[in-house]
Amino acid sequence: AQKVTQAQTEISVVEKEDVTLDCVYETRDTTYYLFWYKQPPSGELVFLIRRNSFDEQNEISGRYSWNFQKSTSSFNFTITASQVVDSAVYFCALTDYNQGGKLIFGQGTELSVKP
Amino acid sequence: EPEVTQTPSHQVTQMGQEVILRCVPISNHLYFYWYRQILGQKVEFLVSFYNNEISEKSEIFDDQFSVERPDGSNFTLKIRSTKLEDSAMYFCASSEALGTHQPQHFGDGTRLSIL
Numbered sequence: 001a002q003k004v005t006q007a008q009t010e011i012s013v014v015e016k017e018d019v020t021l022d023c024v025y026e027t028r029d030t031t032y033y034l035f036w037y038k039q040p041p042s043g044e045l046v047f048l049i050r051r052n053s054f055d056e057q058n059e060i061s062g063r064y065s066w067n068f069q070k071s072t073s074s075f076n077f078t079i080t081a082s083q084v085v086d087s088a089v090y091f092c093a094l095t096d097y098n099q100g101g102k103l104i105f106g107q108g109t110e111l112s113v114k115p
Numbered sequence: 116e117p118e119v120t121q122t123p124s125h126q127v128t129q130m131g132q133e134v135i136l137r138c139v140p141i142s143n144h145l146y147f148y149w150y151r152q153i154l155g156q157k158v159e160f161l162v163s164f165y166n167n168e169i170s171e172k173s174e175i176f177d178d179q180f181s182v183e184r185p186d187g188s189n190f191t192l193k194i195r196s197t198k199l200e201d202s203a204m205y206f207c208a209s210s211e212a213l214g215t216h217q218p219q220h221f222g223d224g225t226r227l228s229i230l
Contacts, residue, residue, distance in 0.1 A: 043226075
């Protein structure tokens with residue numbers, strides 16, 4: 001069965017600190033996709049990144065970077081120089097190639113960035 | 116940028132009443148989804164819909180739930196006889212292709228409160 005674990009329930013940092021959100025996944029499939037979504041206090045879900053299981057290259061987008069390691073089944077998300085606007089709940093999600101697009105979400109990590 | 120729109124943003128309903136949540140997916144998208152998020156918990160898959168029929172549904176999606184695409188643009192979720200435990204945020208999502216290849220774009224959600 002597929003499963004996503006985000007062990008960090010809440011993280012609190014001070015502005016300009018770097019922070020890493022952990023995501024560990026389980027799947028029997030060899031072809032799968034991993035996602036990160038942001039849920040700000042207003043409640044909507046904002047797509048951040050998609051990664052397929054064949055592409056282990058790390059990705060950087062501005063202050064955001066993602067580290068995908070198949071050997072440890074992890075897809076961690078780092079925010080560099082955090083800002084107050086980064087405060088949100090962040091969800092990691094997984095879908096297998098044969099799942100028809102169903103996203104399996106982790107429990108989410110609530111990030112609080114204080115000024 | 117095109118977006119998924121959901122109405123209403125907040126629905127308050129008496130227990131036992133029927134409720135219909137509406138969604139307008141992005142116009143060229145072919146795959147549609149409903150998810151649920153009970154307050155403070157993770158996002159859970161309910162159902163996926165393609166080619167005018169359900170592709171997959173979760174255990175949550177019992178006989179009280181139904182989905183429909185009545186007019187080629189709207190995508191609705193009906194709960195026939197609401198229960199207190201149906202209180203949650205309901206998200207509609209759509210994707211251009213199967214979620215493995217294209218990210219799902221989420222609406223802002225409908226907060227359903229059952230009294």
